[in-house]
Amino acid sequence: MIQDSEWLKVESLDLDAQGVAHKEDGKVVFIEGALPGEEVQVSVGRKKNNWEQGTLTALRKESSQRVTPGCPHFGLHGGACGGCKMQHLHASAQVAVKQRVVEDNLWHLGKVKPETLLRPIEGPTWGYRYRARFSVRYVLKKEQVLIGFHERKSRYVADMQVCRVVPQRVSDLLMPLRALIASMEERDRLPQIELAMGDAVIALVLRNLNPLPEGDRAKLRAFAAEHDVQWWLQPKGPDTVHLLDEGGVQLSYSLPEFGVVMPFKPTDFTQVNPHINAVLVGRALRLLDVQPDERVIDWFCGLGNFTLPLATRAREVLGIEGSETLVQRSRENARGNGLAEKTRFEARNLFEMTPALLAADGVADKWLVDPPRDGAFALAKAVADIAQDPSLAPGWQPPKRIVYVSCNPSTLARDAGLLVNLAGYRCTAASAVNMFPHTSHVESIAVFEKA
Ligand SMILES: C[S@@+](CC[C@H](N)C(=O)[O-])C[C@H]1O[C@@H](n2cnc3c(N)ncnc32)[C@H](O)[C@@H]1O
Numbered sequence: 001m002i003q004d005s006e007w008l009k010v011e012s013l014d015l016d017a018q019g020v021a022h023k024e025d026g027k028v029v030f031i032e033g034a035l036p037g038e039e040v041q042v043s044v045g046r047k048k049n050n051w052e053q054g055t056l057t058a059l060r061k062e063s064s065q066r067v068t069p070g071c072p073h074f075g076l077h078g079g080a081c082g083g084c085k086m087q088h089l090h091a092s093a094q095v096a097v098k099q100r101v102v103e104d105n106l107w108h109l110g111k112v113k114p115e116t117l118l119r120p121i122e123g124p125t126w127g128y129r130y131r132a133r134f135s136v137r138y139v140l141k142k143e144q145v146l147i148g149f150h151e152r153k154s155r156y157v158a159d160m161q162v163c164r165v166v167p168q169r170v171s172d173l174l175m176p177l178r179a180l181i182a183s184m185e186e187r188d189r190l191p192q193i194e195l196a197m198g199d200a201v202i203a204l205v206l207r208n209l210n211p212l213p214e215g216d217r218a219k220l221r222a223f224a225a226e227h228d229v230q231w232w233l234q235p236k237g238p239d240t241v242h243l244l245d246e247g248g249v250q251l252s253y254s255l256p257e258f259g260v261v262m263p264f265k266p267t268d269f270t271q272v273n274p275h276i277n278a279v280l281v282g283r284a285l286r287l288l289d290v291q292p293d294e295r296v297i298d299w300f301c302g303l304g305n306f307t308l309p310l311a312t313r314a315r316e317v318l319g320i321e322g323s324e325t326l327v328q329r330s331r332e333n334a335r336g337n338g339l340a341e342k343t344r345f346e347a348r349n350l351f352e353m354t355p356a357l358l359a360a361d362g363v364a365d366k367w368l369v370d371p372p373r374d375g376a377f378a379l380a381k382a383v384a385d386i387a388q389d390p391s392l393a394p395g396w397q398p399p400k401r402i403v404y405v406s407c408n409p410s411t412l413a414r415d416a417g418l419l420v421n422l423a424g425y426r427c428t429a430a431s432a433v434n435m436f437p438h439t440s441h442v443e444s445i446a447v448f449e450k451a
């Protein structure tokens with residue numbers, strides 16, 4: 001590291017929550033721990049021709065948005081955990097940064113300017129995370145078990161004694177879990193514990209590389225009884241996940257606004273933040289404004305998180321999803337909620353969409369699109385191709401309205417560019433969704449209307 005004595009004025013924050021400044025010679029500097037508006041000195045770690053990257057070492061003008069981090073393990077303030085990146089920035093300023101990221105991406109990558117910026121969706125900033133994947137390491141030298149997220153920029157597991165982004169009940173389990181694993185015969189062959197919380201159950205999935213001896217199973221049972229958790233074991237891939245002991249309360253979450261209950265398995269995709277999810281589903285449906293005579297397609301439907309609420313409003317909904325397991329779960333959930341007659345589900349790879357395949361899915365009045373980080377390029381491209389050459393799909397009509405929920409603003413922007421600049425849609429609204437407070441993940445929602 002080289003200490004740079006030049007004072008830099010921080011102009012903005014990048015997606016990794018690094019302050020961005022320019023040196024006198026025009027070089028861009030990315031500064032860990034620095035916030036917009038601050039004047040800082042930097043210890044430079046990496047140098048390239050036109051940029052440098054370093055860490056804040058001195059501060060002579062502090063941002064009014066700077067706050068004391070809420071977690072002792074926060075990596076930029078002496079802690080080691082790399083799980084959060086923005087705890088030093090006031091929660092509402094984090095949302096403003098994310099809103100700006102959505103706008104900037106739409107404009108710079110998609111040449112799209114939303115007609116309206118909606119108020120970002122916000123929820124609790126602590127204790128929100130109902131899913132987490134904790135690494136487990138038995139450190140032989142110290143005869144100690146660590147359970148936590150990775151340290152910043154490292155493969156090591158952080159020595160995490162509490163965690164403020166998971167619910168308090170889960171944070172309180174971290175030290176007892178360490179003691180439990182340390183006491184087990186298989187302690188050095190248990191690399192991961194995955195958390196999946198439902199409305200009424202804390203499910204913990206223990207990855208076990210070897211079959212567990214009866215003594216270890218008895219210890220898990222005693223822990224479950226004492227701490228009111230449900231153990232699942234995962235001997236191999238996600239499909240091998242099973243309950244340690246059959247029975248007990250079923251893992252599920254509910255969407256009360258729509259009277260829907262969604263049972264799930266702990267390794268199924270479910271949204272990380274159930275508080276935001278409930279608001280997000282409500283907002284998506286209001287933005288879609290589905291009418292009782294309308295047909296809707298829910299692309300990348302997962303276990304039916306949007307499909308079933310949509311089916312409470314629409315004439316019929318088609319849900320399409322890549323995972324057979326999730327399609328199966330969607331069907332069961334539709335049956336369980338009395339919505340089987342209005343829904344149909346299909347397992348398909350949506351990265352391979354073509355105009356002909358799109359036409360075969362039929363005309364729908366509205367679409368909900370909620371892809372993984374890679375986005376929905378093939379889908380947006382097929383719509384754009386048909387708009388350019390309608391003979392590719394004779395008789396097919398594009399949906400009047402699309403609500404696109406995204407976990408990656410750059411792929412949203414790319415797809416929005418296709419819809420707006422080639423397929424004749426207007427982007428009528430967009431906003432950030434603060435699904436992951438204190439991290440740099442940006443969730444967002446955008447509305448496209450056929451012009
Ligand atoms: C962001 S999740 C959304 C799921 C659901 N809408 C929800 O809210 O729970 C994205 C979904 O896309 C699915 N997926 C990933 N790649 C896919 C592909 N190539 N084709 C179809 N679905 C895919 C995943 O299995 C996952 O369920």
Ligand code: SF4
Nearest residue numbers: 071081083084163164
């Ligand atoms: S992930 Fe948890 S332990 Fe790590 S910094 Fe964030 S709140 Fe603290």
